[in-house]
Amino acid sequence: xxxxxxxxxxxxxxxxxxxxxxxxxxxxxxxxxxxxxxxxxxxxxxxxxxxxxxxxxxxxxxxxxxxxxxxxxxxxxxxxxxxxxxxxxxxxxxxxxxxxxxxxxxxxxxxxxxxxxxxxxxxxxxxxxxxxxxxxxxxxxxxxxxxxxxxxxxxxxxxxxxxxxxxxxxxxxxxxxxxxxxxxxxxxxxxxxxxxxxxxxxxxxxxxxxxxxxxxxxxxxxxxxxxxxxxxxxxxxxxxx
Numbered sequence: 001x002x003x004x005x006x007x008x009x010x011x012x013x014x015x016x017x018x019x020x021x022x023x024x025x026x027x028x029x030x031x032x033x034x035x036x037x038x039x040x041x042x043x044x045x046x047x048x049x050x051x052x053x054x055x056x057x058x059x060x061x062x063x064x065x066x067x068x069x070x071x072x073x074x075x076x077x078x079x080x081x082x083x084x085x086x087x088x089x090x091x092x093x094x095x096x097x098x099x100x101x102x103x104x105x106x107x108x109x110x111x112x113x114x115x116x117x118x119x120x121x122x123x124x125x126x127x128x129x130x131x132x133x134x135x136x137x138x139x140x141x142x143x144x145x146x147x148x149x150x151x152x153x154x155x156x157x158x159x160x161x162x163x164x165x166x167x168x169x170x171x172x173x174x175x176x177x178x179x180x181x182x183x184x185x186x187x188x189x190x191x192x193x194x195x196x197x198x199x200x201x202x203x204x205x206x207x208x209x210x211x212x213x214x215x216x217x218x219x220x221x222x223x224x225x226x227x228x229x230x231x232x233x234x235x236x237x238x239x240x241x
Contacts, residue, residue: 010193012146014122015098017197022079022101035079035105039140045178045228057139058085060226061168065234066090066135073133073160075120075153076141080106086137087114094133098122122149125156134163136237142171143230146201151211158215159240167217170232172203178229205231 025035032038041053062082066072066089077083077095083106086093095110096118097103103117118127136157142150150171157167174183182200190199205224208231212219216238223232 012149012195012197014144014197018097018099019101021198022099022105025105034081034109035102036081036140037079039081041227043178043182044230046226054081054085056226057082058088060223061139061170061232061234062086062089062137065166065168066137067164070134070164071132072135072137073128075125075136075138075157077106077117078102078140080109082137082139083110083115090135092116094118094128096120096125096128123152125153125160128160130159130240131162132160134161135166135168136161137168139168139170139232142169142203143200144198145171147203147207150201150203150208154211154215154217158237161237161240165237165239167235167237168232169208169235170227170230171208172200173205173224173229173231174202175204175206176224176229176231182229208233 022035029038037050040050041047041056047053047056062085066086068089068091070090071092071094072086072090073094073096074083074086075096077097079102083093083095087110091114093115095103095106095115098120100119103119107117120127173179183202186199205222212233212235218236219233220236221234226232
């Protein structure tokens with residue numbers, strides 16, 4: 001198959017989808033201050049308000065793991081909601097996203113003090129220096145990413161980490177009750193390999209465990225209770241060979 005044939009094949013255009021989402025956000029959410037504040041964890045069974053959801057993320061997945069000396073790489077920074085929480089604990093934050101519009105929104109919220117920004121291409125993580133971070137944090141992002149694209153990122157993350165090499169990965173799980181309800185409610189909108197990049201992907205905790213074990217990540221914690229629809233992993237990336 002040549003490059004032209006591959007280009008013609010259906011694909012998930014994450015970049016255009018999230019650029020469009022960011023551009024339309026102000027019109028659809030005039031009452032909110034920042035992109036991402038509309039996601040309060042209610043549909044995931046995790047919380048009933050923004051404050052409650054942010055407290056859960058901070059207390060369960062940030063405070064126990066992020067140290068004052070850490071540089072954190074966040075893949076899928078979005079509008080900077082989790083980034084603002086991470087900055088309370090870490091030394092520096094690298095904000096990476098496929099959407100330039102989201103990066104602009106994050107920059108408006110987080111500024112440039114202790115923060116840097118990287119535009120991703122969706123395939124590689126080449127804009128991030130090897131050994132640049134102690135932690136990779138990816139929350140509320142993989143729920144929208146196809147399983148094969150998640151695996152691709154997992155193969156590339158280890159070389160970017162140093163020190164504690166800690167990873168926090170959050171993804172959807174259609175084997176949970178709420179995850180299945182989500183899938184059942186939108187499967188017919190995503191046929192023949194076509195779907196909007198903001199839609200939920202088909203992913204399970206079993207698939208992710210296979211990915212992590214195959215790639216020699218050390219699993220420290222699997223959490224399916226804090227965000228009942230989804231799954232969150234705390235793990236250590238393997239040393240980059």
